[in-house]
Amino acid sequence: MQGVRQNRSTAPASGLGARLRARREAMxxxxxxxxxxxxxxxxxxxxxxxxxxxxxxxxxxxxxAVRRYAHLLGLDPGPLLAALDAETSGLWQREEPAMAPPPERRRCKLWGRRGRTRLFD
Structure with a gap:
């Protein structure tokens, strides 16, 4: 069976991919x-x-990609994105970017509490 190649496009898919493929082929x-x-x-x-x-x-x-594909096919992307989240839960680690703490506020040595200058004390 050396010359037999498996066609990926005919592989059975379920869920999100099957819905998108069926709609694409129907169009x-x-x-x-x-x-x-x-x-x-x-x-x-x-x-x-x-x-x-x-x-x-x-x-x-x-x-x-799913959002653009859904818009092209005339489908609502909301349910498709929910299906994507359900099918890929745990596949990618989604971490929030770590934000640096705000810098410490320092007073200028030349200014007092109420904005008066200390140059002429």
Missing amino acids: GLGLGAVHAATRVPRRMIEAIEAGDFTRLRAHVYAAA
């Missing part, structure tokens, strides 16, 4: 047309449709 769009209209890389579209979210770099990129 008669190819992957190239989706790529051209949304500027989402073709490999990302294939990964989302296959349900292989491990091929995507981060949640923010996957969410942006």
Whole structure:
């Protein structure tokens, strides 16, 4: 079976990817047309449709791609983004960026409490 190749586009997918693929095929769009209209890389579209979210770099990129793809297909992105969160929970570590504490306020040596200058004491 050396010459047999498995086609990834016909692999069974469920959930988010299956909904997007079914709608795309119903509209008669190819992957190239989706790529051209949304500027989402073709490999990302294939990964989302296959349900292989491990091929995507981060949640923010996957969410942006799903949002653009949904708008192109005329779908509401809200439920699709909720499905994305459900399917990828725990896949990416989403950490809030650490914010530096505000700098310590210092008084100028030349100014007093109420703004009077100390130069002429």
